[in-house]
Amino acid sequence: MLKRTLSHGDAKVINATIRRLPLSCVMPLMKHLTLSLASSGSGKGDGTANIPLVKWIKALLHIHASYLATFPELVEKLQKMYNIVENRVAQVGSFTRLQGRLDLTLSQIARQKDDEQGAEASAALLTLQDESSGDEMMDELDMMMVHSESEDGYLSADEDDLVK
Incomplete structure (x- = not known):
């Protein structure tokens, strides 16, 4: 029953319960909360199960501080509770650094993959050429050269025959 009660995370319920708690139960509850916090760090779950426990501890320390x-x-x-919290905070820092490194590695892999796909696409655009379009381009280029030379008035007899 106590475990189920301590799993509630509503701040109003927690504060009301702690305020009505007899002083003779404050230290036993503190011991139980400390043990629960210590045993909940067995590596199972995502850590969100500790949130209600931390709320209960905070309320107990705040309301019954005097x-x-x-x-x-x-x-x-x-001190035991402090050590537990300190160890978890240190682990969070390590996990955060690890997550940052993994995110950086994944983004580099994605960028490299995008660069490779972009290079393949541009290489394909540069190398793909239709035979007929190449002949047409050469004809147009020849016509442009003949036209530009004719504007200068320097066509030879052979070039003059090509234009006609």
Whole structure:
């Protein structure tokens, strides 16, 4: 029943429950939350199961801060929770760096693939030529040369025959 209650993440429900909690139950609940947080890091799941636990811990520390401050061993008890959170934060940094490297590698692979496909497409555009279109282009080029030379008035007798 406690596990099911602690799985709720609604802030209003959490705060109302923590406010009504008898002071004699504050430290046992803190111990249970710490153990639950420690055991939930077994590598299963995506970590979102810890969100309600963290909300409960935050509310408990915030609402009962003055009561918890009366315990001389509080720092020692919270040290375990602090270490758990610190280890998880360090792992998040490592995973974030790894994710960044993987994203960079994937984008480089995609860009290289696009470059190769673009090179293949442009190579195909440059090498593809129809036989008949090549002959027509040569004829047009010859006509342009003859026309430009005729404007200068320097046609030889052979070239004059070609134009007619």
